[in-house]
């Protein structure tokens with residue numbers, strides 16, 4: 001068996017073209033959505049992701065507001081920019097690029113954000129709304145994974161899903177999405193304390209590998225025909241991306257997301273979707289109420 005590709009690049013392009021039409025409709029009503037980003041420090045990966053987010057904005061007609069601080073910035077300096085973005089009327093939604101430098105209290109920064117402008121869906125109020133099944137911006141990578149599976153016709157309803165990794169942007173939040181009635185999956189969250197990860201993975205119809213551990217998921221861990229999503233990003237000596245999924249998994253899986261070209265572009269597309277949805281909600285034309 002050679003797995004079919006869960007093509008994030010092509011799917012994100014289709015979503016962006018749908019969003020372009022929605023942004024045009026907003027602009028026709030005098031509403032200009034604007035995405036703000038706060039990048040702290042000089043991590044090359046983070047710089048690249050933020051640059052990609054602003055390129056996407058330009059493509060779909062969303063305005064860009066870019067704020068940068070050096071890696072030496074204090075908690076107070078970071079919080080001052082967050083307050084500015086909360087107040088800036090041109091910024092209809094924004095993100096704080098993660099991770100923040102060591103020594104910064106990330107939760108305090110996220111909690112200071114205006115939840116109505118939280119384009120990442122990571123503010124505690126919005127994560128709480130997700131738990132309560134109330135309308136909220138959804139965390140971008142989990143939402144991108146759900147959309148990628150849906151648009152490729154992979155069944156989620158009733159599926160056993162094994163997630164590897166308990167980080168805030170993916171592992172901890174994806175279970176909240178996938179166990180909603182609308183998705184209806186059964187989710188097992190594996191982490192470094194899990195006794196027999198292989199046993200959980202072998203039971204899964206869908207595997208989400210988000211541990212940041214190169215080639216952690218190997219062919220012998222995967223049930224033939226399963227869908228495997230490779231979210232982890234590590235870099236080799238040449239700076240190339242190495243995912244969490246061993247390339248030989250393609251011989252066993254039914255579906256596989258490439259890395260790069262899978263979940264990354266979907267993360268960016270769903271960020272734009274959150275910005276557009278928030279602007280639509282504010283303009284009284286929202287889909288999500």
Ligand SMILES: Nc1nc2c(c(=O)[nH]1)N[C@@H](CN(C=O)c1ccc(C(=O)N[C@@H](CCC(=O)O)C(=O)O)cc1)CN2
Pocket residue numbers: 045048049052095096097098099120140141169241259260261262263264265267268
């Ligand atoms: N505030 C946030 N911080 C972080 C998030 C997040 O959702 N919100 N997720 C990740 C990084 N991330 C988004 O910020 C992200 C990761 C990867 C990509 C992407 O498009 N990757 C490309 C490859 C790019 C490359 O060559 O390096 C791909 O997969 O094809 C976009 C966004 C952590 N931080």
